[in-house]
Amino acid sequence: MSTSETKSLEGRSAIVTGAGRGIGRAIAEALVAQGAKVIVADNGASIAGDDGDPTVARETAEALGTNALAFSESVASPGVARQLVDMAIKQFGGIDIVVNNAAILRDAFVFRADPRDWDAVIRTNLSSAFYLINAASGIMREQGKAGRGGKDGYDWGRIVNIVSSAGLYGNLGQAAYASAKAGLFGLTRVTAMDLARAQITANAVAPFARTRVTDIIQPANEAQKTYKERALKIGAHHVANVVTALCSPAGKAITGQLVGVRGREVFLFGQPRPVTTMEAGEPATLAQDMLARLGPQFTDLTTDLEAFNTEPLV
Numbered sequence: 001m002s003t004s005e006t007k008s009l010e011g012r013s014a015i016v017t018g019a020g021r022g023i024g025r026a027i028a029e030a031l032v033a034q035g036a037k038v039i040v041a042d043n044g045a046s047i048a049g050d051d052g053d054p055t056v057a058r059e060t061a062e063a064l065g066t067n068a069l070a071f072s073e074s075v076a077s078p079g080v081a082r083q084l085v086d087m088a089i090k091q092f093g094g095i096d097i098v099v100n101n102a103a104i105l106r107d108a109f110v111f112r113a114d115p116r117d118w119d120a121v122i123r124t125n126l127s128s129a130f131y132l133i134n135a136a137s138g139i140m141r142e143q144g145k146a147g148r149g150g151k152d153g154y155d156w157g158r159i160v161n162i163v164s165s166a167g168l169y170g171n172l173g174q175a176a177y178a179s180a181k182a183g184l185f186g187l188t189r190v191t192a193m194d195l196a197r198a199q200i201t202a203n204a205v206a207p208f209a210r211t212r213v214t215d216i217i218q219p220a221n222e223a224q225k226t227y228k229e230r231a232l233k234i235g236a237h238h239v240a241n242v243v244t245a246l247c248s249p250a251g252k253a254i255t256g257q258l259v260g261v262r263g264r265e266v267f268l269f270g271q272p273r274p275v276t277t278m279e280a281g282e283p284a285t286l287a288q289d290m291l292a293r294l295g296p297q298f299t300d301l302t303t304d305l306e307a308f309n310t311e312p313l314v
C-alpha cells in the first residue's frame with residue numbers, strides 16, 4: 001500500500017467504463033489506490049449487454065470508498081458521455097483520465113450473425129469510446145491551457161482503450177467483437193495523433209485475465225480446454241497495474257502504443273506496416289505473381305486463442 005507521499009495520481013479525476021466488474025473494477029481499484037478520484041461507469045449488463053443492474057456500479061463504488069462515485073447508465077450514447085464528463089467536472093473539478101473498458105459479446109459465425117447484434121456490439125465496444133473521448137478531450141485541452149496539470153506547464157490527459165487480441169488476430173465467430181476492437185485500435189492511433197500537441201496520451205491495452213467472461217468459456221476441444229485452464233490463472237490486477245502506469249506522470253512519454261498484458265508479462269505489439277512490396281502486373285498473372293513474391297510472408301489464420309495458448313507468467 002502506498003503512502004500519501006508516493007501516490008502518483010493524487011488530484012486526478014478518472015472515468016472508467018465497465019468498472020463495476022472484472023478488469024474495469026480492478027483498474028478503478030488501482031487508480032483509487034494511487035489517489036485518483038474515479039467514476040465507476042457501469043450499467044450492470046449481462047455479458048451480451050442485456051438486463052442492466054444499477055446495483056453493480058453502486059456496490060463497486062461503495063467498496064472503493066469516498067474517492068469513487070457510481071454512474072449506472074449505459075455509456076453507449078453521446079448524451080451519456082457528456083453527462084459523465086459533466087459529472088467528473090462537477091464532482092471532481094475536471095477530467096484527467098478516461099479508460100474505455102466497457103464491452104459486450106454477441107458471438108455468431110459471420111454467415112449466421114444478426115445485424116442487430118452487430119450494431120449493439122459496435123455501439124457498445126467502439127462508438128461509446130469515441131463518444132467519451134469526443135466529450136472529454138476538448139475539456140482536457142482547455143484544462144491544459146488553463147494550467148491544470150502541474151507547475152511545469154500542461155502535461156496531463158490520459159486515454160486508455162481496452163482492446164483485445166481478437167481484434168488483432170481474429171477469432172472464430174467474433175466478427176462484431178473483433179471489428180469493434182480493431183476499430184478501437186484505429187481510434188487510439190488517431191486520438192494519439194490529434195491530441196499529441198496537447199500532451200494528452202492515448203494507448204491501447206489488450207488484456208488477458210480471469211473474469212466472468214473467461215469463466216463461461218465452454219471448451220469445444222482439448223486446445224480450448226487448456227486455454228481456459230490457463231486463462232483462469234491470470235488475475236485482472238496485472239492489467240490494472242499496467243493501465244495505472246500508463247496513467248501515471250511517467251506515462252506521459254508513452255502514446256499511440258499497443259500493449260498486451262498477460263499476468264506479469266507485458267508485451268508491445270507490432271503495428272501493421274508493409275512487410276514487402278512488389279510491382280503489380282496484369283490481372284491475368286497478378287495472383288500468381290503475388291503468391292510467388294508475397295506468399296512467403298502471408299499471415300496465416302491462427303486465432304488469438306491459438307496464438308496465446310501458452311503457460312502464463314503469474
Ligand SMILES: NC(=O)c1ccc[n+]([C@@H]2O[C@H](COP(=O)([O-])OP(=O)(O)OC[C@H]3O[C@@H](n4cnc5c(N)ncnc54)[C@H](O)[C@@H]3O)[C@@H](O)[C@H]2O)c1
Nearest residue numbers: 018021022023042043044045074075102103164208209211
Ligand atoms: N477477460 C479477458 O481475458 C479479456 C480479453 C480480451 C479483452 N478483454 C476486454 O477487457 C474489457 C473488460 O472485460 P471483462 O472480461 O472484465 O468483462 P466483464 O463482462 O466482466 O466486464 C465488462 C463490464 O462492462 C459493463 N458494460 C457493458 N456494457 C456497458 C454499457 N453499455 N455501459 C456501461 N457499462 C457496460 C458490464 O456491466 C460489465 O460490468 C472488455 O473491453 C473486454 O473486451 C478482456
